[in-house]
Amino acid sequence: xxxxxxxSRSYVPAPTGHWLVAIAGYSVLIDKRxxxxxxxxxxxxxxxxxxxxxxxTLSLAPYDVLLALLGKGDSMTQFVINELRxxxxxxxxxTGAAFSVAGxxxxxxxxxxxxxxxxxxxxNAAMAFAVASVVGVGVSFAPSAMALxxxxxxxxxxFMIGGGSGTRGYRFxxxxxxxxxxxxxxxxxxxxxxxxxxxxxxxxxxxxxxxGRPEEQIPVMGLITLxxxxxxxxxxxxxxxxxxxxxxxxxxxxxPNRLRFAAVVIAIVLTGFAVALAGPVGLVALVGPEMARAFxxxxxxxxxxxxxxxxxxxxxxxxxxRTLFSPxxxxxxxxxxxxxxxxxxxxxxxxxxxxxx
Amino acid sequence: xxxxxxxxxxxxxITLKHADHTIIKDLSVTFPKGKVTAIVGxxxxxxxxxxxxxxxxxxxxxxxIILESKDIHTMPAKEVAKKLALLPQETSAPDGITVRxxxxxxxxxxxxxxxxxxxxxxxxxxxxxxxxNLEDLGxxxxxxxxxxxxxxxxxxxSVAQETPLLLLDEPTSALDLGHQxxxxxxxxxxxxxxxxxxxxxxxxxxxxxYSDYLIAMKSGEIIAQGTPKEVIQPSILEELYxxxxxxxxxxSTGTPILINVRRSGAPVTAxxxxxxxxxxxxxxxx
Numbered sequence: 312x313x314x315x316x317x318x319s320r321s322y323v324p325a326p327t328g329h330w331l332v333a334i335a336g337y338s339v340l341i342d343k344r345x346x347x348x349x350x351x352x353x354x355x356x357x358x359x360x361x362x363x364x365x366x367x368t369l370s371l372a373p374y375d376v377l378l379a380l381l382g383k384g385d386s387m388t389q390f391v392i393n394e395l396r397x398x399x400x401x402x403x404x405x406t407g408a409a410f411s412v413a414g415x416x417x418x419x420x421x422x423x424x425x426x427x428x429x430x431x432x433x434x435n436a437a438m439a440f441a442v443a444s445v446v447g448v449g450v451s452f453a454p455s456a457m458a459l460x461x462x463x464x465x466x467x468x469x470f471m472i473g474g475g476s477g478t479r480g481y482r483f484x485x486x487x488x489x490x491x492x493x494x495x496x497x498x499x500x501x502x503x504x505x506x507x508x509x510x511x512x513x514x515x516x517x518x519x520x521x522x523g524r525p526e527e528q529i530p531v532m533g534l535i536t537l538x539x540x541x542x543x544x545x546x547x548x549x550x551x552x553x554x555x556x557x558x559x560x561x562x563x564x565x566x567p568n569r570l571r572f573a574a575v576v577i578a579i580v581l582t583g584f585a586v587a588l589a590g591p592v593g594l595v596a597l598v599g600p601e602m603a604r605a606f607x608x609x610x611x612x613x614x615x616x617x618x619x620x621x622x623x624x625x626x627x628x629x630x631x632x633r634t635l636f637s638p639x640x641x642x643x644x645x646x647x648x649x650x651x652x653x654x655x656x657x658x659x660x661x662x663x664x665x666x667x668x
Numbered sequence: 669x670x671x672x673x674x675x676x677x678x679x680x681x682i683t684l685k686h687a688d689h690t691i692i693k694d695l696s697v698t699f700p701k702g703k704v705t706a707i708v709g710x711x712x713x714x715x716x717x718x719x720x721x722x723x724x725x726x727x728x729x730x731x732x733i734i735l736e737s738k739d740i741h742t743m744p745a746k747e748v749a750k751k752l753a754l755l756p757q758e759t760s761a762p763d764g765i766t767v768r769x770x771x772x773x774x775x776x777x778x779x780x781x782x783x784x785x786x787x788x789x790x791x792x793x794x795x796x797x798x799x800x801n802l803e804d805l806g807x808x809x810x811x812x813x814x815x816x817x818x819x820x821x822x823x824x825x826s827v828a829q830e831t832p833l834l835l836l837d838e839p840t841s842a843l844d845l846g847h848q849x850x851x852x853x854x855x856x857x858x859x860x861x862x863x864x865x866x867x868x869x870x871x872x873x874x875x876x877x878y879s880d881y882l883i884a885m886k887s888g889e890i891i892a893q894g895t896p897k898e899v900i901q902p903s904i905l906e907e908l909y910x911x912x913x914x915x916x917x918x919x920s921t922g923t924p925i926l927i928n929v930r931r932s933g934a935p936v937t938a939x940x941x942x943x944x945x946x947x948x949x950x951x952x953x954x
Contacts, residue, residue: 323787326772327807337782548781551762552773558725558756563829564749564777610765 345616348607352619359623360404363630364396368637402524402588403629403643404622405532407595409585411621412540413578414596415603415614419553420571420578421483424601424658428462428582429593431487435494436465437586438517442498445513446505455528459583465490466579519590519644521629532588536618539581543614550574551611592644594651595624601658676701676864677722677752677833682731684714684721691717692888694731699881704855704865706879708872710909714888715868716757719837722866723754735833749777753826757837761810767821768806771796774828792828799861800824800854816847820854827858834858836867840874852878876900877923884908900924906932 323338325331330341364380365371369391371379378384379392414427421431428434440461441454468490473483498517502510515522543550549570552560557567582596599621600613607616625643628650632641678698684691691714699705707715720726722733724740733740740748753774761770774796775789797803800820805813810821819839826834839855840848848871856878859865869875875882876896884892884899892904905911905926913929 323785323790325785326768329785331785333785338785339782340784545781548784552776554760554762555773556756556758556760558720558723558754559759561725561745562723562749562752562754562756562826563773564746566745610762610769 342611345607345613349615349619352606352616352623356404356619356623356626359626359630360400363400363403363626364392366630366634367391367396398526398529399521399524399629400626401533402521402529403625405529405536406521406585406589406592407599407622407625408618409532409536409539409581409621410592410595411599411603411617411624412536412543412614413581413585414593414621415600415612415617416543416550416574416578417596418600419550419612420574422553423481423484425484425597425655426487427593427596427600428578429591429596430491431465431469431484432489432491432494433462433465433469433487433579433582434586434591434593435491435498437461437583438591439494439497439501440464441587442501442513442517446501446509453587455531455584455587458587459580461494462579462583462586465494466575470575515642516590518642519592519647520642521589521625522640522642524588528588532584535580535584539577540614540618543577546573546577547612547614550614589625590642590644592625592628592647594647594654595621595628597658598624598647598651598654601654675699676736677866678734679718679721679728680732680734682721682728682733684717684726685729686717690888692721695888695890696731697883697890697893699864699866701864702859702862703880704859704867704878705881705883706867706869706875707883707885708869708875708908709885713885715885716837717888718885719754719835719866719868723752723756723835724748725754725756746777749829749831751831752833752835753829753831755822755826755834755836755839757841759822765810766807767802767810767813767824768793768797770810770821771825771828774825777829792830796824796827799827799858814847815843816850819843819847819851823851823854823858832862833864833866836865838868838870841870848874872900872905873925877918877921896923900926 323331323333325340328343330343330346332339332341361373361376365373365376369388371388371392375384375388376392379388380397382389382393410428413433414429417426417428417431417433418424420426437458438461440457444454444457465487469483469487472486472489502513502517505513549565550573552563552565553567553570553574555563560567560570582593585592600617602620602624603613603616606620607613624647628646629643632643632646635641675698679696681694681696683693683695695718697718707718709715717726721728724733724745727741735743735748735751740752771793772789775792778789778792779785797806800823802817802820802824805817805821810818813821823836823839836855840851843851852874855865855867859880867879869879879896882893882896882899883890884904886908891907892899892901900915902913902915905913910932911929912932913926916925916927917923918925
């Protein structure tokens with residue numbers, strides 16, 4: 312596929328499997344397969360979303376769901392869809408994408424597939440800080456600001472204990488595991504200090520839930536996810552170099568620690584906000600990127616596919632939690648833990664591949 | 669030497685440390701332009717550390733690395749990468765990439781997010797494939813290549829980087845003899861196109877045969893430098909490796925060949941004699 316390149320005034324054939332978009336001296340390569348697979352994933356997400364909106368105590372056909380979304384149909388349906396289920400769905404999509412992209416970035420930084428925010432304790436630490444602000448230990452920050460602080464603290468600790476720049480694989484993960492369990496215990500401890508009703512109310516959130524999340528936080532989460540994914544996509548061009556050794560990254564004119572820092576900051580922000588909204592549903596960060604890799608077969612960093620896959624996993628898990636044992640609702644964090652646990656084992660026992668990531 | 673005065677790369681009293689351990693202290697060296705320089709020396713002599721210092725992987729605790737009369741650490745990383753390429757010893761690549769895709773990464777210093785592809789990139793990649801004699805292997809997966817082919821693919825990546833300087837850290841360390849020669853011949857070919865090449869080489873005979881200039885290092889210091897003929901002298905080899913030997917000229921290339929190599933102090937024919945056992949004991953207790 313060739314495109315007219317205005318700088319050299321000649322046709323430049325793009326590398327195999329790519330489209331070249333060249334305008335006014337700028338040129339961007341687009342991976343054909345990635346675009347194709349991401350389009351398919353998006354369609355799947357859309358279908359699952361419509362399905363999810365239609366399922367529940369009030370069961371609705373996809374057609375009625377679409378009518379309600381367009382502001383038509385009877386007012387009861389409109390209320391259920393637009394006021395109740397849509398917010399929950401959006402919260403699921405945004406947090407799922409955020410967790411998954413953060414996971415993909417952390418895996419790349421640590422050069423280890425297990426090094427997702429959930430495993431290395433970022434989720435739990437963010438949760439502990441957020442719980443502290445909710446149960447009121449004299450801290451008056453918003454839960455998301457506190458969660459962000461917690462996420463950053465845990466990451467900094469894991470890097471410090473795990474040895475510098477996070478290339479020491481398992482040491483980093485073990486440090487993170489320890490931070491994660493301490494944080495989870497702190498959350499529980501904080502909950503024992505408050506009235507049982509407050510604790511009960513906060514409980515689903517501390518294991519990860521999309522039920523009754525504050526409405527005003529959802530657009531904020533959407534914006535954060537959008538910014539995180541977009542900056543990830545722009546920097547992806549550099550981030551993909553992290554699959555090489557530090558010497559090669561340096562030789563190609565980049566500073567390894569700067570690349571890692573940028574990736575970790577994006578991951579922390581995404582995880583912090585997502586935890587504040589949905590609780591520590593960290594296993595999405597493990598399942599999402601893995602699904603993306605298997606499906607998109609992307610050679611670089613499958614960031615966009617990870618975002619979509621993460622959203623799919625989150626929405627499906629929430630749907631399962633809502634409907635399987637209806638009217639009893641199972642928090643989404645419990646569902647992902649039940650599915651994610653075996654998945655984690657599968658990653659471990661599967662025939663190891665030669666590469667580190 | 670006239671080449672040295674216009675050296676594109678050199679060091680000014682650099683000190684390189686691993687944690688608190690000083691590997692190289694106050695070392696000054698320059699590398700002749702357009703030549704192949706081989707750094708040789710025993711294990712742990714600091715030759716790889718020096719190369720890592722030259723390529724910015726290891727930052728010196730004092731002194732300067734001079735690239736085209738500028739301190740390398742004051743230059744933007746990308747600018748340096750347009751002048752200096754490195755082939756490190758351990759190489760890992762992204763999963764499932766082809767030879768051509770690997771070589772494309774060599775274009776990174778010339779690209780950015782909004783300038784990902786142009787005619788110069790395509791030309792450079794085609795040139796690199798041709799230079800490394802990999803034209804038929806461009807679409808092959810890197811994992812499926814032989815050791816020698818893979819090493820040539822990595823060198824092709826640095827060729828695509830279009831730098832006047834190329835550093836190689838033991839480019840043939842894991843290769844058999846045939847593949848070693850394959851790689852060294854590629855290095856010579858690149859040199860004949862005008863590249864300045866600095867490589868760390870373990871094998872003295874190969875270093876002598878394929879380099880124009882030899883630098884012999886021991887305990888972080890340069891103990892001899894010059895043409896292979898000047899450096900490969902029995903006295904220097906004894907100091908470097910603690911060996912004694914005789915030298916012959918290779919009848920076809922004229923480069924020195926080491927024969928009758930033995931540990932210093934051991935007798936000439938020392939395969940099983942008591943003297944050799946004694947020498948072993950002496951070494952063990954020394």
